[in-house]
Amino acid sequence: MPELPDVEVFRKTIDDKTIGKSINDYTIHVKDLVGSSRQKLNKIRGHKINSTQRRGKYCFLEIEDFDWLVLHFGMTGSVSYYEDDEEEPEYSAFSFQFKDKGHLSVISKRKLGKIEACKSPDAFAEENDIGTDALELSQDEFLELLDKKRGGIKGALMDQSLLSGIGNIYSDEILIQARLHPKMNLSKIDEKKRKELYTKMNEVLKKAIEVQADPSKLPKNYLIPVRNEGDSCPYCEGKVKKIKISGRGCYICPSCQKK
DNA sequence: AGTACCACCTGACGGC
């Protein structure tokens, strides 16, 4: 599930439950997810989690007298905090044990994401070509970015090097709310429409965070809860249709979103 | 540069 809003919810969980706690030890269940050596990771032992940050779909943990740890969740990752008398969650790939009490698991069903050390969120973003977080962009910056980009609008929204955080699901939501067809070429989108898109992008992402990225708590007119072929469009009498873009399933309302 | 497609890896779901 993890796009920007999901990762923001994960970050808040980590923040609420683990800031200031000293890491006693850690356990790796899925080796492939871990991108740093044991030797390096062992240095987190005995140190506190000082703060958290998020950029796009990446979550960063600042650990005292250490660099930072960066968490990426792939398609099926999440985090879960649990107490000493609770069981470790299913598909836990990595877990921290805290000195005081409690545990934090990084869960990954498909073993896609990544956990590794990095110098800082900014350095990591620089090295990995991760654009500004979608919620940190001013309208002017957003317009500037779109000017640099060619091709379809959905591709632009999902281009993590252009702006970071938006994935397949939320791009569909933003585009239907802005009444833009995902394949609409940027050259055909005027400034008024681009500004509307910026507004919708912010609205959707903020609303999703507000409801803890829980689709069932989204407002009634959202696409996400009815993102299935043949479901009723939240805006008109039409039906939701599935199309493919670069091999990925993409849901639209053909009458609300025209090419 | 943009787009399509494959690979990574495994689970969930629908059809037979």
Next chain:
DNA sequence: TGCCGTCAGGTGGTAC
């Protein structure tokens, strides 16, 4: 019930 194909919210690499 069980097997099989298909698909899945991400990213990276390749090829056109």
